Amino acid sequence: xxxxxxxxxxxxxxxxxxxxxxxxxxxxxxxxxxxxxxxxxxxxxxxxxxxxxxxxxxxxxxxxxxxxxxxxxxxxxxxx
Amino acid sequence: xxxxxxxxxxxxxxxxxxxxxxxxxxxxxxxxxxxxxxxxxxxxxxxxxxxxxxxxxxxxxxxxxxxxxxxxxxxxxxxxxxxxxxxxxxxxxxxxxxxxxxxxxxxxxxxxxxxxxxxxxxxxxxxxxxxxxxxxxxxxxxxxxxxxxxxxxxxx
Numbered sequence: 001x002x003x004x005x006x007x008x009x010x011x012x013x014x015x016x017x018x019x020x021x022x023x024x025x026x027x028x029x030x031x032x033x034x035x036x037x038x039x040x041x042x043x044x045x046x047x048x049x050x051x052x053x054x055x056x057x058x059x060x061x062x063x064x065x066x067x068x069x070x071x072x073x074x075x076x077x078x079x080x
Numbered sequence: 081x082x083x084x085x086x087x088x089x090x091x092x093x094x095x096x097x098x099x100x101x102x103x104x105x106x107x108x109x110x111x112x113x114x115x116x117x118x119x120x121x122x123x124x125x126x127x128x129x130x131x132x133x134x135x136x137x138x139x140x141x142x143x144x145x146x147x148x149x150x151x152x153x154x155x156x157x158x159x160x161x162x163x164x165x166x167x168x169x170x171x172x173x174x175x176x177x178x179x180x181x182x183x184x185x186x187x188x189x190x191x192x193x194x195x196x197x198x199x200x201x202x203x204x205x206x207x208x209x210x211x212x213x214x215x216x217x218x219x220x221x222x223x224x225x226x227x228x229x230x231x232x233x234x235x236x
Binding site for chain 1: 081083087090102109110112142145146150153154176179180190191193197198202221227232
């Protein structure tokens with residue numbers, strides 16, 4: 001659990017709509033996504049940014065995006 | 081961990097797994113981060129550039145992208161226009177360079193959020209993380225994530 005209180009995935013209709021994609025895929029809301037639940041508006045904006053910048057959304061292709069993600073996270077000593 | 085796992089499984093496309101290169105790369109990157117905590121970050125970036133330049137199995141342009149990512153992450157105040165030259169020499173367009181900077185910025189944002197609020201890596205990637213970084217690094221990460229947890233670097 002992170003160091004702050006997080007609302008339930010279905011605490012509000014807004015949050016339920018935003019997080020239902022994970023339940024529909026049969027997996028829990030990832031920790032890095034869940035930690036943004038206190039600010040649903042920000043959460044939605046970041047998810048849209050991630051779709052545009054990662055998961056093959058940039059012009060670099062998925063492999064190079066993941067190469068950069070690995071580099072940044074390892075250098076930062078961040079397990080994510 | 082999940083990003084390194086994707087790389088391991090898709091290094092050369094859908095069927096091109098390459099665990100060896102990803103393990104070597106991750107360990108070099110982690111070492112660069114540790115060096116940057118103990119010496120001028122720009123020196124750690126320069127050393128990492130030499131290391132990745134000598135890794136076999138990288139695609140053309142990978143070393144330039146990795147070195148730029150390291151500089152923008154570890155030593156952003158040292159970035160100059162000249163640091164884009166290796167990217168261009170590797171064939172990246174200005175649009176590509178923009179996207180490289182954007183992806184670097186995006187993941188630094190996500191890292192700060194995770195580190196600032198105590199997001200701990202789940203058990204799904206435990207075996208892979210232990211293989212990459214060792215049991216002690218995994219244990220330190222779990223201890224750090226506890227509400228009154230230890231520093232990630234203090235060996236607790």
